[in-house]
Amino acid sequence: MERNILEIKNLTTCFFTDDGTVKATDRVSISVGKGQTVCLVGESGSGKSVTSLAVMRLIDYAGGFIQSGNVMFHGQDLAAKDLDEMMHIRGNKIAMIFQDPMSALNPVFTVGDQIAESLMLHQNMSQQDAFKKAIEMLRLVGIPAPEVRVKQYPHEMSGGMCQRVVIAMALACNPEMLIADEPTTALDVTVQAQILDLLRRLQKELGMSILLITHDMGVAAEMADRIAVMYAGTIVEEGTVERIFDEPRHPYTIGLLQSIPGFEGERGGELYTIQGTIPSITQLPTGCRFHPRCPHAIDKCRKEEPILREVVTGQQVACWLNEDVSNHFRNNQRANSIAGSKAEVNRQ
């Protein structure tokens, strides 16, 4: 495999609050290879978005900071760069798209203006050329009549259309890395599938890497080469999509998979839920962060925090009892395969 384009190593981020600084993520490590898609999966509040903001160093504007760890991009540590240097990387080498496309676009500028802006900044294009390129980009992301659309304002477009514009804007400078923070969550289901298709197609055409943040295991199954599961600010399991779906080892991952409707193959059964809620980052439990909700927790889980370690090639897990649990899971849900889950998702 090729060298990793992005390597996040032991990233710890904090936020300022009235009660002092609070850790939002704790020693998070993820790597993304060239042309790969890595999905960061977890419930809301698990620190996925914070991780993505930290990579872009946008966390500096959101009331937080990187406490320790590295974000290596092409051998440079983004975590150590100052904000001026980051300006040349943001939008140029690494681009980002956000959850709510309607609010991500500035309402008082035309979409053409907003796409052309980064081209003029990063590639020193003239305004005319930048506009031509903007039209091209709109065509690339599948917007009909781009010559007309380029002069329109965001409020004149639908949500799906706006997300296409946001993608066009992000890809205008041909970035090597795209961070997509829940790019389909705010959209209708049919539009969701279109946007995911678009991302996949563009990834092939442009050869970029994607870090996709989602809470939806179905989206992850469809898009990911690798999956990292986050819980309460840490990565609890990481591996290739096949390993995670075939043989999940962390009880939380297993819970996530079981709570996909229809995943267990039988209809009419009660939906599986993970009991309890994700703890707030200010009141983390001792030991394993998942143990209060874990059906298999043992004494050790309450005392010591497990670290992420490789159990098989291509799969890391942070759990004291991973062998037992996955056996338990395998025996009960043998019938389910990754193909089944993919079919379910595609049917949507």
Place this chain on the structure above:
Amino acid sequence: MSQVQLQDDTVVETNRPGGQLPTNPVGQKPPGLWTTAGKKFMRNPYAVSGLIVLLFFIGIAVFADWVAPHDPAKVDFMITNLPPGTEGHVLGTDELGRDILSRLIHSSRVSMLVGFSVAFAAVVIGTLIGAISGYFGGWIDTCFMRLVDVMNSIPSLFFNILVLALFGAEFIYMILILSLTSWTSVARLVRGQFLQLREMQYVEAARAIGVSHWGIITRHLVRNAMAPIIVYATLMVGSAILSESGLSYLGLGIQPPETSWGLMLSKAQEFMLVDPLQALYPGLCILLVVLAVNFVGDGIRDAFDPRKKKKNPKRRLNKWNATSSK
């Protein structure tokens, strides 16, 4: 405009089966909105000092007859324009030999009376009209809102001047006209709150189980709109005091031999050459009272604002400055 959020956001989901979460002790009742707000208010040094100053002036106003060293209206031509620090007259005397301190103390009565009664009347009128307008909507709403438009099209100072000049500068007229020109903002606020609240589930639920219109308005809606109304009322006390002083300064408010800070200022301006300090005290009193009222109002607003307890932007900013100038 910042909306005061009324739902108590400290309520967390409770009683999940088997979910023994450390964050969430089951069965413990979260503190009420008013208790939390009260505690927050008392932690705010500006609000508390504002409250103390305000209480001080209220006390002086109530006990003016006992507190004041002299009769504020007693004219004595033997001791006109005494300088401050004279024995028996700490702040000196005015052009008619009246004790300035005593006059200041008695003037606080007018300010307090005007401030609180106008705020009260305006809130009553405004809440009533806003509530009816917002609750029933339709043509009632349209009529009332046109009325508000018309009221807002005449700058209130002009309206006040007009009425007081034509009908005579009586104290009761002043309170009446100040109330009549300041209810519109409360009405708009309450109407807005009502439009928002009446769509909410619990109001629908109340309607469904047959609670009367009046019951819904008083029980559910007014109680929920209470916090912003109180904030508004507090700030209105300050603006009424300012209006009174302005009108009295123009000669359209309090008439001699009664006294008020505004009236004292207009006299002091005439005698500016003789005694420049005379103009200082009444103005300072107005400034202090209105400042105190505004601090209290802001304190109440912050106490009810759930957003305020999230981040400390100051520390966040220091960090930001530090990183950006690296």
Place this chain on the structure above:
Amino acid sequence: MTEYLVRRVLQAVLVLFLITVVSFGLMHAAPGGPLKVMLSPGMSPEAQLIQMKNMGLDQPVYIQYMKWVGNLLKGDLGNTFKNNVPVGDILWPTVWNTFVLMSVAWGLSMLIAIPWGIYNSTKQYGLSDQIASIVAYLGFAMPTFWFGIMLQQYFAMQLNLLPLSDMYTMGKEGQVSDLILHLILPVTVLTLVNIAAYVKYTRASMLEVLEQDYIRTARAKGMKERRVIFRHALRNALIPVVTIIGLDLPTLVAGAALTESVFNWPGMGRLFVEMAVAREYSVLMSITLLISLMVIIGNLLADLIYALVDPRVQLGRKGGRAA
């Protein structure tokens, strides 16, 4: 667009009608009436009746009102009771004087307050921000006329630097340099009060915009912070600020009545106070009408500006800006 304008003008006419009816009614409902001021006490009842007939006061109020409107439509604002001077002769010079004072004060406060507010939004809780909030607290709590008196005492009486009051020194009427000297104190008073409010609006509006997603997008595109603030945030932030300031304008003109009285500035506000005491109905009606007209035009302008800078707003279309 035309439909919108027509609707707005009709609305405006209705509001104007209501305002004039209310003011007219109020004046004639007041006890005493103009006679109390006008007539000498020793006048015989017959002479009084003749006087009233001359002034048209013997007719029912609604007839008087219609006459007033009729004359108004012909461009005649009426004459004063006292000396029978045409209202326009008294009114227009004061309008101009108020305009001079207000435009200088208003322009100056915008020039200072908007950049200051923007700066404070980027350096929250910094020194400048704290000074601004002190200014705001003082500006809102201080009786403006008292501030004027204090300035007069210090700069005019004690230091003898600036003229105490009036618009021109006697004998120097029309001299710009003299006018400027006379402007300094009242403009300072008005500007301070305006700045207190405008800095607050600008800062709050900027802070709200800076929290928006599209600002994060702009940063994610690698825009420099300066460009984020001045291109992406400012335009969005100024929309509500300009609207509020536009709507505030007539209130400011009215509020200047006190400042004008303190500095003896021969403006509209001071004229209104004088005429209210003298019960010169035709002058009062004219000023009321003028101010209301300003309010309505100010509202309309605010809407038009809004539509101009915010592409989301389309005038005359339902679902546009809620009034």
